[in-house]
Amino acid sequence: MRTRTGKTEDDPIGPSAEEAAPAAPAPRSPGVAVLTRLLVVLAVLAVAGGGIWLVTRAATPEASPTTTEIPALQVKAADVRPGSVAPAGGAVAGGAEQQTSPQQARSTGPATLSQWAAQVAAATGVPARALQAYGNAELAMRADQPGCKISWATLAGIGRIESNHGQYAGAVLGADGRPSKPIVGVPLDGSAGVRAIGDTDGGRYDGDAGVDRAVGPMQFIPGTWRKWAADGNGDGLGDPQQIDDAALAAARYLCAGGRDMASPSGWWAGILSYNNSTEYAQKVFGLADGYAKGAQSVRKQG
Secondary structure, three states, X not given: OEOXXXXXXXXXXXXXXXXXXXXXXXXXXXXXXXXXXXXXXXXXHHHHHHHHHHHHHHOOOOOOOOOOOOHHHHOOOOOOOOOOOOOOOOOOXXXXXXXXXXXXXXXXXXXXXXXXXXXXXXXXXXXXXXXXXXXXHHHHHHHHOOOOOOOHHHHHXXXXXXXXXXXXXXXXXXXXXXXXXXXXXXXXXXXXXXXXXXXXXXXXXXXXXXXXXXXXXXXXXXXXXXXXXXXXXXXXXXXXXXXHHHHHHHHHHHOHHHOOOOOHHHHHHHHHHHOOOHHHHHHHHHHHHHHHHHOHHHHOOO
């Protein structure tokens, strides 16, 4: 690698000792020699480190400007006591197109996940591409952790509050499951109403090397993403900005520890682990319950 001085790392920093020293050099104390060598080593590390930082920084997304749009503000909290009841269920139909879980055969209703998503989108107002991701995550968890019983509707409720289903700050969710621009939240710098979380990813996921920011449609903090990262679209990669990956990672997170997301206690514990706020959980409850009930008519179609 070439440094800012124009030399490569293999080039000498300066002239050799033989070239620089007179024929009969005056003796130097051991302490001075050690100090000189230490300073040279530190200088080399500083220059090399600067070059590495530039390469890494160039490959990361830029932190988006803070926006006044907060999707959760538009959502009304359900009047329900925490732990008293779980939202209505909403089974996913089809499954022939999803890549991470077995085929799901049904005698009635839409035959494939994309057909189901298109019909449920019309009934709920949730974008069909986002519904495919939420439904795919439910199907995948049926295979991997059947005891969890996570519902697409719960994931949709979280997705609505966190990013308006990948449409935060004017983003458009593409057919590839990625927003038209990276979704990056506010800096978690401890300001009013915001947690203080120091940088854990060097800006790799959030473009901010100072503090962490939540990223992607499901708003994962970089440290949490590294633990629960998932490949929901089967491309061999885990990307928090890609909604299939993010939805499956959120499902895995909610199902941690053998949690039963169909039970009242399990559902509330899972949502409060995602965001420890009763009002937040009540908002997710209202959304999930409404989405599931809105999709009930789709399941009756033959």
